[in-house]
Amino acid sequence: MRHKSNLKELKDKNKKRMLKILINNGPLSRTELSQYTGLSMTAISDLAEELINEKIIKESGIGPSNGGRRPIMLELNSDNGYIVTFKIYRNNLSCILFDFNLNKRDEREIKFNYYDLPFLQKIIVNFVNDIEFNLNKENKKIYGLGICLNDDLKELNFRGVLSTSISSDYMTLSQALSYELDIPVVVENEIDLKSMAEYLTFGTNENLAYIDLNDEVRSSVILRDGRVNNDINIGHMIIDRNGPECPEGHKGCLNTLVTVKALIRKIVALERNHINDKEFLSINSVYKFFENDTINKITNDVIDALKVAILNLKNLLNIKLFVFDGKISKMFNVVDNLQKSLNDVIIKQSFVNDEDILKAAAKLTLNKIIY
The missing domain is CATH 3.30.420.40 (ATPase, nucleotide binding domain)
Structure with missing residues (x-):
């Protein structure tokens, strides 16, 4: 049983490696993925087939020839779902919806006059739920939430109040939103996201x-x-x-x-x-x-x-x-x-x-x- 568990862990690890490489460098052919990962062509083909069946990646067309038959390219399945991102200012939120290939699909803005963290938390949760309600009609969903904290908010202590029917507790904003929305949440300062944007x-x-x-x-x-x-x-x-x-x-x-x-x-x-x-x-x-x-x-x-x-x-x-x-x-x-x-x-x-x-x-x- 332990042997099967080890094989599953190894397969999951290799899938994650493939997906990370496709995020950073895709679309790529199976041969290119083999070169990036050091895995055999047989292993790459088997993993790619599973990821395609899971609708996480897809075949996206024919790539250029290197002397032989033109390869079939692989990329993340942008039809699978979306990531919603917010930039938080003192009196408004700017929102951009990205697909899994980081293409912009929608852009919106929310303005408000009152500002505190529980209020902000509620606005984000309601807004994400509204977006996902419309996506569900197309059998799509939001898989994650990314937040940029504008520079003029740096003095605030970003801990939201999460209320349940049993109790209330103090959490970070990312913890509270992840709990309520049941999706991964990333919260970063603008300075770090600017440097990452330059890097990209x-x-x-x-x-x-x-x-x-x-x-x-x-x-x-x-x-x-x-x-x-x-x-x-x-x-x-x-x-x-x-x-x-x-x-x-x-x-x-x-x-x-x-x-x-x-x-x-x-x-x-x-x-x-x-x-x-x-x-x-x-x-x-x-x-x-x-x-x-x-x-x-x-x-x-x-x-x-x-x-x-x-x-x-x-x-x-x-x-x-x-x-x-x-x-x-x-x-x-x-x-x-x-x-x-x-x-x-x-x-x-x-x-x-x-x-x-x-x-x-x-x-x-x-x-x-x-x-």
């Missing part, structure tokens, strides 16, 4: 760092297997040990050197004799009111600090691709300036939109469905 957009197998330069330095690192590394806080990386101290007590960290507040303080110090009106003291007024020498000095300081951070991350985590976003990166032409002085890494400006972000949420949810 570039189609890279390299480690990637997404760095947002605004009122604070925020970052997210994606490893080459698609995992988010949550242990790296780039904002507190020490760049200048003799530099100013941040509120958390770190001297000369990135947050004290390349944020909006840090640059305004530096500009004030450089242009102390020319500043008569505090209304001018915004980062947007820099180019309008200050001399080119001041701007050049600030720009060079920003680039020098970021170069140190990039080289540290490159050596520490073997990161080859850096994506910058935020007001500071655009105003001071960070990408072009850094790329000119660093030849062994790729530096890009972020251009992902909300659809890209929710597609990343859908992909993470799809992986959770499989596993």
Whole structure:
């Protein structure tokens, strides 16, 4: 009996491997799946047949010839079901429905005036149930839920209240929604989903760092297997040990050197004799009111600090691709300036939109469905 159990576990494991490869690289032929997994063609054919019968994957057409007969391609069965994704703001939800091949099938928005977590939980549950009611008429269903928490919600403690006929208990929002809807739920911060969206957009197998330069330095690192590394806080990386101290007590960290507040303080110090009106003291007024020498000095300081951070991350985590976003990166032409002085890494400006972000949420949810 144990032998049969081991064989079933191995088969399930190999099915999951096949599905994960199809998520990341599909559609693929049986030969390509054999090359990706290292499994024999016979094993791949048997597993593919079972997955087709289970309506999890399907044959999607004829692929290009490599000298012999043109292969039949396999992909996830987009007719099988959907993943619903939400981006949560303070007074509205944007929703996109994706199929299993991450194609957008529908897009909606919900607006509301009152905001707390039980209320939000109820809105999401009712909305998903309404969508699924219509899908059930077509013998389709929702298999998972992906949620992006907008940046301005980061200070909230996202624990919903789940009430049953027996008792009430505090759970995370994902736990509460998964319990009520009986589907896998993934809840991620926007910064991590942006980095995942960039990773998917570039189609890279390299480690990637997404760095947002605004009122604070925020970052997210994606490893080459698609995992988010949550242990790296780039904002507190020490760049200048003799530099100013941040509120958390770190001297000369990135947050004290390349944020909006840090640059305004530096500009004030450089242009102390020319500043008569505090209304001018915004980062947007820099180019309008200050001399080119001041701007050049600030720009060079920003680039020098970021170069140190990039080289540290490159050596520490073997990161080859850096994506910058935020007001500071655009105003001071960070990408072009850094790329000119660093030849062994790729530096890009972020251009992902909300659809890209929710597609990343859908992909993470799809992986959770499989596993």
